[in-house]
Amino acid sequence: MSMHCANHQESVTSKGLTVVKASGVARLRNNASLLNVILVGFYSKDDYTQDPTVSTLPTFSIKDILFVTGKFRFIEDTDNDERELPILKIGLHSVVHLAISPSNLLAFPFLINMTAVVTNLPRNDPDHDDISFSVETKDFMDQENVDLGLECYHLKSATHLTPTTNSLKKGTLLFMNGELLDKERPKVTDLAIKALNQDQNSEIQNLSIP
Known part of the structure; x- marks a missing residue:
């Protein structure tokens, strides 16, 4: 950034x-x-x-x-x-x-790159236009363990992504990168994710919001 x-x-x-x-x-x-x-x-x-x-x-x-x-x-x-x-x-x-x-001073993307664990099952609320799921990542900084919760989501219109999102389970370990959008309630979009403890040969799935 x-x-x-x-x-x-x-x-x-x-x-x-x-x-x-x-x-x-x-x-x-x-x-x-x-x-x-x-x-x-x-x-x-x-x-x-x-x-x-x-x-x-x-x-x-x-x-x-x-x-x-x-x-x-x-x-x-x-x-x-x-x-x-x-x-x-x-x-x-x-x-x-x-x-x-x-x-x-320009508005630059704040890009993140990390491994994270799915903490909640994907949410597909009929009253909303997006599908979301929560993850948590851990790191060591300032001489202490740091936990960071993030909300990830994509539009329902991205139907080619829905099968991948719906296959996520609580505890799934992901390699992910994307853009942090909201400083008050951290949300991440424009994601590339790969489940590390499911299909090790699966392709990286892109979750994007236009």
Whole structure:
């Protein structure tokens, strides 16, 4: 995803690692409001390290427009009116500088790539135009296990996808990638999914919303 860096701080650990913590904003393609983002990156002065996320990250500073990848989680803070604000926190794997003015920050897709477990059977409500199912993914970040629930869906008009969706069961392990659309209640569309613990030879099924 891409973001505008508005704040940048550095600290040095006892092991000689430089820890960069930055914050800024990004814009999801389907949401007019901005998404608050926190970046955390690790840098070493050593010429050689076993961890590529430490040795190969480019440096960046305030006002830079960045395209970033990494582990992510959602955390919450409150504004002056005590309203909860979702904040996307990313542990950096890569950073690319974009030659874009901060005043022209574009709405880039927030693409995710992960394994996940189906937590609810597909829902095919006759009063709705889509079929949806829920998944949960787990990762280790900020020195703790992180659980993230996501809602995935496709239109009923995509009839070639319905047999695949209806075959999903609670506990099915999926490899999936797609686009996160809603920061308040995470939803994912434009999916490619593959069931890892069913038919190992099955083709990847594309679940897309125009």
